[in-house]
Amino acid sequence: MVLNAPVARPSRSRGIHRATPLPPLLISLTPYMVDAAGDLAYDLRGSGARKGTSKMRERYEMTPDTFCEVCRLLYDRHLVTGVGGNLCVRVGEEFMVTPSGWS
Amino acid sequence: MTPDSVVRLDSNGSTLSDVKPTKEAIMHLQILNARPDLNVVCHVHGVSIVAASAMLEPGESSLPPVCPGFVYYAYPLPMLEFMVPGSAALAASAAETMLSRGRLAVLLQNHGLIAAGPDWQTAVNVAEEVDEAASVFVLSQGKAKGIDDDKIRAIRGPWVRRRGYE
Numbered sequence: 001m002v003l004n005a006p007v008a009r010p011s012r013s014r015g016i017h018r019a020t021p022l023p024p025l026l027i028s029l030t031p032y033m034v035d036a037a038g039d040l041a042y043d044l045r046g047s048g049a050r051k052g053t054s055k056m057r058e059r060y061e062m063t064p065d066t067f068c069e070v071c072r073l074l075y076d077r078h079l080v081t082g083v084g085g086n087l088c089v090r091v092g093e094e095f096m097v098t099p100s101g102w103s
Numbered sequence: 104m105t106p107d108s109v110v111r112l113d114s115n116g117s118t119l120s121d122v123k124p125t126k127e128a129i130m131h132l133q134i135l136n137a138r139p140d141l142n143v144v145c146h147v148h149g150v151s152i153v154a155a156s157a158m159l160e161p162g163e164s165s166l167p168p169v170c171p172g173f174v175y176y177a178y179p180l181p182m183l184e185f186m187v188p189g190s191a192a193l194a195a196s197a198a199e200t201m202l203s204r205g206r207l208a209v210l211l212q213n214h215g216l217i218a219a220g221p222d223w224q225t226a227v228n229v230a231e232e233v234d235e236a237a238s239v240f241v242l243s244q245g246k247a248k249g250i251d252d253d254k255i256r257a258i259r260g261p262w263v264r265r266r267g268y269e
Contacts, residue, residue: 032174051249060142060222064106070145071104080229081149085215088131089223095112095132100123102104 062089067096111164123137126189129267133198134219141219144224147234148215155237156182156212158245165210166236167249173236174250174258176229177218182210 071087074080086098110124116132118124157167164179173180181200186193197217200209207229209217216233220226239247239257250258 052147062143062223064109066223067109068104068106070227073227074145074147074230077151077231077234079145079149079234081148084148086125086127086131086146088128088135088144090135093114094119095114095116095128095135097110097112097131098125099104099108099110099261100125102108102125 059092060090062091062096064096071098071102104120108265127194129189129191130197130200130217131192131195134193134217137202138196138219140221142221143216143223145230146215146217146220147227147230149230149237152210152234153213153214153239154241156210156214156216158241159210159212161212162259166233166240166265167245167247167248168255169236169239169247171258174255175262176232177236178235178255178259180208180210181206182212185212185214210250210259232240232264 028097067087067089071080074085074087079085083101088095107214109123110122110128111119112124112128113119114130114136116129127146131146132177134144135141155166159182161182161184165182165183166178166180168178183193183200185197186196193211196269197209197211200206201217202218207225208221210233211217215239216230218226218230220229
């Protein structure tokens with residue numbers, strides 16, 4: 001017996017009862033995703049945002065741990081030196097940036 | 104560097120933590136403020152990138168189109184003449200150059216590269232593609248021949264179709 005199984009709810013919008021819940025969407029919360037090749041990010045917001053009709057910008061998320069991992073990645077690939085080179089990330093209205101003297 | 108030492112700044116660039124940010128934070132912030140579609144800016148000093156930047160002339164297009172990955176992500180790659188790292192002049196010029204729609208990279212003479220993206224995967228990938236092209240350019244002592252214009256258009260076609268601009 002499966003404990004904590006998701007409860008199947010009837011879909012109100014279409015009036016169709018789904019016996020099994022739909023699988024979660026494999027899309028990140030940011031408006032961009034990496035394609036199957038793993039190397040290409042593209043805009044999922046549609047033409048509205050590109051034409052400037054929508055001022056809404058979806059929040060990009062990154063934890064300080066991931067920030068450090070990216071810094072380490074750049075260092076390991078010889079793209080930055082011990083103190084030269086740096087990273088900056090926008091998270092909502094704030095920014096995360098490399099401290100002085102580190103990379 | 105540990106997660107605790109990551110510096111947090113507010114939208115005006117004021118520090119929210121006790122640690123001093125990199126002197127080039129002003130450049131990063133100006134770029135991100137100029138381009139709401141970007142979230143990550145990485146500034147790299149790879150040996151090949153600095154070597155290539157020291158061999159090339161500043162202008163709208165610097166590094167020749169020597170490999171397809173570079174052409175796809177960052178060609179034509181503009182280069183700014185040397186300015187003191189961390190200076191307001193460099194920050195303003197870099198942000199102005201990055202204002203161009205769809206641009207993800209700018210080369211800085213005798214200094215390094217700015218690579219940006221909507222996410223860190225894109226920003227790091229752009230940096231690596233430019234690093235590869237710069238390595239080819241330097242290894243060939245600047246003699247590497249570029250890809251033909253019609254093939255450049257074919258390579259950049261998917262980019263233009265996906266993003267709707269050159």
